[in-house]
Amino acid sequence: xxxxxxxxxxxxxxxxxxxxxxxxxxxxxxxxxxxxxxxxxxxxxxxxxxxxxxxxxxxxxxxxxxxxxxxxxxxxxxxxxxxxxxxxxxxxxxxxxxxxxxxxxxxxxxxxxxxxxxxxxxxxxxxxxxxxxxxxxxxxxxxxxxxxxxxxxxxxxxxxxxxxxxxxxxxxxxxxxxxxxxxxxxxxxxxxxxxxxxxxxxxxxxxxxxxxxxxxxxxxxxxxxxxxxxxxxxxxxxxxxxxxxxxxxxxxxxxxxxxxxxxxxxxxxxxxxxxxxxxxxxxxxxxxxxxxxxxxxxxxxxxxxxxxxxxxxxxxxxxxxxxxxxxxxx
Numbered sequence: 009x010x011x012x013x014x015x016x017x018x019x020x021x022x023x024x025x026x027x028x029x030x031x032x033x034x035x036x037x038x039x040x041x042x043x044x045x046x047x048x049x050x051x052x053x054x055x056x057x058x059x060x061x062x063x064x065x066x067x068x069x070x071x072x073x074x075x076x077x078x079x080x081x082x083x084x085x086x087x088x089x090x091x092x093x094x095x096x097x098x099x100x101x102x103x104x105x106x107x108x109x110x111x112x113x114x115x116x117x118x119x120x121x122x123x124x125x126x127x128x129x130x131x132x133x134x135x136x137x138x139x140x141x142x143x144x145x146x147x148x149x150x151x152x153x154x155x156x157x158x159x160x161x162x163x164x165x166x167x168x169x170x171x172x173x174x175x176x177x178x179x180x181x182x183x184x185x186x187x188x189x190x191x192x193x194x195x196x197x198x199x200x201x202x203x204x205x206x207x208x209x210x211x212x213x214x215x216x217x218x219x220x221x222x223x224x225x226x227x228x229x230x231x232x233x234x235x236x237x238x239x240x241x242x243x244x245x246x247x248x249x250x251x252x253x254x255x256x257x258x259x260x261x262x263x264x265x266x267x268x269x270x271x272x273x274x275x276x277x278x279x280x281x282x283x284x285x286x287x288x289x290x291x292x293x294x295x296x297x298x299x300x301x302x303x304x305x306x307x308x309x310x311x312x313x314x315x316x317x318x319x320x321x322x323x324x325x326x327x328x329x330x331x332x333x334x335x336x337x338x
Contacts, residue, residue: 009132009166011037011194015044017116020109022102022126025056025075027219028247028264029287030121033170033197034136035063035267037119049115051105051126055218055248055264062266070109072123073101099125119168124160135164138171138178138286139309140187146311149180158186166190170197170290177289179316181309198287198294199267205297206275211260212240212336213300214277216270218247219285223304227327228252231281234332235259243273281332284310284324292321300335302327 021038024030031052038060041048050060051070061069075098102125106118110130118133120126127133140161142153161167166189171178173193182193215231217224228246235242236256243260246252254261265273274280274297282288284301286309292299299322303310314324323335 009134010192011040011168012044014041014046014117016046018047018113019049019117019119020070020106020115020126020131021048021050022072022118022120022123023050023052023056023060024122025052025054026122027224027283027285028056028059029218029285031056031059032199032267033287033290034121035060035199036197036201037136038064038067049109051123059264059266062264070105072105072126073098102126120164124163127164132166133164134166134168135161135189136168136170137161138169139181140167140169140184140191141181143181143308143312145308146315150308154184155186158184158188162188164189166192168192168194170194172196177293177313177317178286179312181286181312196290196293198291200271200274200291200295203271203295203297204275205295208276209278210241210276211243211273211278212238213242213279213281213332214273215242215244215281216247216288217245217283219283219304224248225250227283227302230327230330231332232256232259234330238333238336243277245270245273279336281335284314286313289313289317289322293319296321299323300325300332302330 019041023034038048049068049070051072052060053072053074057069102123106126106128110128114130116131118126118128118131121136142150142157144150169182169191171182171193172195176182177196217228241258245262245265247264249263252261279298281300284303301322301324303314305327
């Protein structure tokens with residue numbers, strides 16, 4: 009089954025809140041499904057649910073188990089290990105919510121973007137994800153983590169990978185030989201498919217951030233310190249509603265914007281500065297905008313993508329070696 013095959017169905021679409029990438033890449037799929045005369049309810053938590061509300065205000069929204077992931081250590085394994093009890097609690101909460109929703113009138117289809125607990129034997133359950141294997145480092149799979157990941161995903165009836173079936177942006181991330189569930193490649197998903205860059209630019213760079221704390225705030229502070237020393241106009245889209253004091257008049261600051269506003273800003277920007285998340289890489293691939301992407305320290309998926317993705321549009325930079333002035337040039 010592919011997205012274009014689904015018509016006249018009732019669907020529950022669940023989205024992970026791990027930054028805003030999962031929500032942003034799910035929005036074009038949601039809009040496509042609505043255009044095909046399907047009924048949709050959506051579920052998420054935190055800022056991801058807020059973004060979905062702003063983009064699709066007409067849809068019924070259901071709060072799911074909050075992850076509240078924090079990157080307090082440079083080791084991704086240690087971050088996850090310390091938060092396993094909380095992750096399991098969120099998983100169980102999602103399962104209980106799904107059982108409650110299914111009690112009276114089950115959905116025809118449940119689509120889950122990386123929410124492992126959002127599936128049901130009463131509905132055709134589809135898992136969306138590009139990270140079918142878990143990396144131990146930037147080059148090698150973690151055998152144990154990939155095995156656990158496959159076991160969780162095998163509870164679903166089908167997998168949709170937002171990528172090309174050949175020349176994959178996701179590389180080996182989207183391969184896992186322990187999966188028994190059928191895999192479909194549905195093509196990269198981006199909100200910016202109608203991107204049209206303007207000839208006269210307003211901003212030297214648009215800085216678009218999201219992701220778990222405190223790494224988001226740490227990178228934001230570093231970028232502001234560097235950009236404060238540069239000439240020209242910049243805009244920072246923070247991906248959070250938390251308070252920020254920015255006393256630099258050449259840096260505009262926004263919190264969370266809908267797709268149309270972000271696209272207009274990017275069309276007027278010479279380049280993009282952002283995290284190296286997979287959803288951002290799909291957006292850059294779609295828009296064709298020059299980009300500086302910074303992998304989150306300790307996040308092995310992003311470290312792998314920085315090694316794997318070869319594009320003349322993208323320069324990757326470690327946070328510890330970030331030099332925006334050098335990237336922008338004179």
